[in-house]
Amino acid sequence: MKQLSLLPLFLMLITSGACAQNQSGKSEVKLENSDITYTEQDAAIFADIVERFQDEADQPINVLIPEIGKYFLGNEYVAHTLEVNEEEKLIVNLRELDCTTYAENLLALARTLKSENQSFEQFAEEIKKIRYRDGQLDEYPSRLHYFSDWIYNNRANNLVSTPADSFGAPFPNKVSFMSSNPDSYKHLKQNPEYVSIIEQQEAKINSNNYYYVSKENIPEYEHLLKEGDIIGLTTSINGLDVAHVGVLVEQNGKLHLMHASQSSLKVEISDDPISSFLKPNSKNTGIMIARPVDILN
Numbered sequence: 001m002k003q004l005s006l007l008p009l010f011l012m013l014i015t016s017g018a019c020a021q022n023q024s025g026k027s028e029v030k031l032e033n034s035d036i037t038y039t040e041q042d043a044a045i046f047a048d049i050v051e052r053f054q055d056e057a058d059q060p061i062n063v064l065i066p067e068i069g070k071y072f073l074g075n076e077y078v079a080h081t082l083e084v085n086e087e088e089k090l091i092v093n094l095r096e097l098d099c100t101t102y103a104e105n106l107l108a109l110a111r112t113l114k115s116e117n118q119s120f121e122q123f124a125e126e127i128k129k130i131r132y133r134d135g136q137l138d139e140y141p142s143r144l145h146y147f148s149d150w151i152y153n154n155r156a157n158n159l160v161s162t163p164a165d166s167f168g169a170p171f172p173n174k175v176s177f178m179s180s181n182p183d184s185y186k187h188l189k190q191n192p193e194y195v196s197i198i199e200q201q202e203a204k205i206n207s208n209n210y211y212y213v214s215k216e217n218i219p220e221y222e223h224l225l226k227e228g229d230i231i232g233l234t235t236s237i238n239g240l241d242v243a244h245v246g247v248l249v250e251q252n253g254k255l256h257l258m259h260a261s262q263s264s265l266k267v268e269i270s271d272d273p274i275s276s277f278l279k280p281n282s283k284n285t286g287i288m289i290a291r292p293v294d295i296l297n
Contacts, residue, residue, distance in 0.1 A: 035137060036124050037085060038092040043120055045094040049109055050118050057113040061294045062228025064110045066249040069258050069267075072097065077265045083186050088140045090128050092120075097267060099245040100147070102260040103230045104130050106247060107159070107292055114295040130154060140187040141197040146175050147232040147242035148210045149201070151290045160230065160290040167221055168211035171288070175202045177239035210241070214286040215278035222275050225255055225289065232288040233278065242288060248274060 053068060078096035085091070094105060108126035112118055115126075129135040132142050133153055144150040148171065154160045179199040182188035188195055212234050213221050227250045232242035246259030254273035261268050270277050278284040 035088075036090045036092060038124075039095070042092050042094045046109075046120050046123055049094075050113065053109075053113055054118070057118075060228075061110050061114060061292045062226055064113065065106050065228045065230075065247060065292060066258065068109050068113075069102075069106050069247050069249065072102065072267045073258075073269070075260075075267045077260045077262055077267070079262070080186075082143070086190075088137065088143065088187070090124060090131075090137055092124055092127060097260040099260045099262070100150075102267060103245045103247055107230065110292065111159075111295060129157065130159060139194070140191065141194050141201065145178060145198070146202075146205055147245060148175070148208075148288060149205050151232065151288055152208060152210070154290065158293055160292055162211065162289065163224065163229075163291050164211040164213055164287075164289045167224055168213045168289075169217075171210040171212045171234060171241065173234070173236070173239075173241055174206045175239060175241050177237070178202070180239055210288065212286045212288045215280075215284060218278070218287065219275045222255065225274070226291065227255065228292060230290040230292065231257070231274075232290075234285045234288055236283045236285050243284065 049068060049071060052071070053064070056064060056067060059067075072094075075095075075097055077098060079098050081093050081096050081098060081101055082091050093101065097105070104127060107130055108123055111126045112123040115122055128137055131144060132138075133144055133149075134157065136142060144153055151160065151162060155162050176199075178185060178188065179195055179202055182192070182195045188198065225248060227248055229248045231246060231248060233244040233246075234241060235243035237243065244259065244262075246257040248255045249258040249269060250256075251269060251273075254275070256273050257270040257277055259267070259270070274287070278286070
């Protein structure tokens, strides 16, 4: 039987913690456990999700992810939630979401629910697997900053597949934005020695082949997309690959984007289906696709 183990977590809640201010100015308890940063509210949200969705854990992961995603509809969008520490730590934040952490949390929550160990500690381990290169948290450069790199590293570790490899087109952009704009990134600005490491990583990313579906071709290939797919909206901005991330969810027989929207400042489902969501005059050029791989128990 799958077990929900929160006793070690509650012991940590009692024995550690310091007052902090969140970006809304509200006081909260920031808890530290080795390299993990989270709050009591994050633990409570996690426990509530496990209780609500435990009976649905046997569903395919592409069905489970959108269902968990709807739990967060209306939640506040908050940028830079992974940049709150001076040193790189694993941040678990289910209260404030940006587009990437929203997708990461959904994948990690679904994988935790489908595992034999439905504990907060397991959830944190799943996030670490997803967010860091080969699941190894070292320093800031170990985080998978570029979404194309995120997709293909997670594919190498059998967390997602890349279906567009069989029907998409080669993605033309090369990445260089981080090393070219280090002052735009807190940790690169504070640690100039990281810039050369990021530059080496960019060269490696650029040596690989990545596939996407152009926005003009999405209607043609929409039947090959699935609810629960994690998609990155590719961009024409020089040096970048993906400018936004979301999850596909079915509404009235059409696939829409469920995402933490920077423009609406909340988690929402797009009014337009994905086939017409990317506007002709926008810098969005198409989509990269990461399809979560199911866990077979």
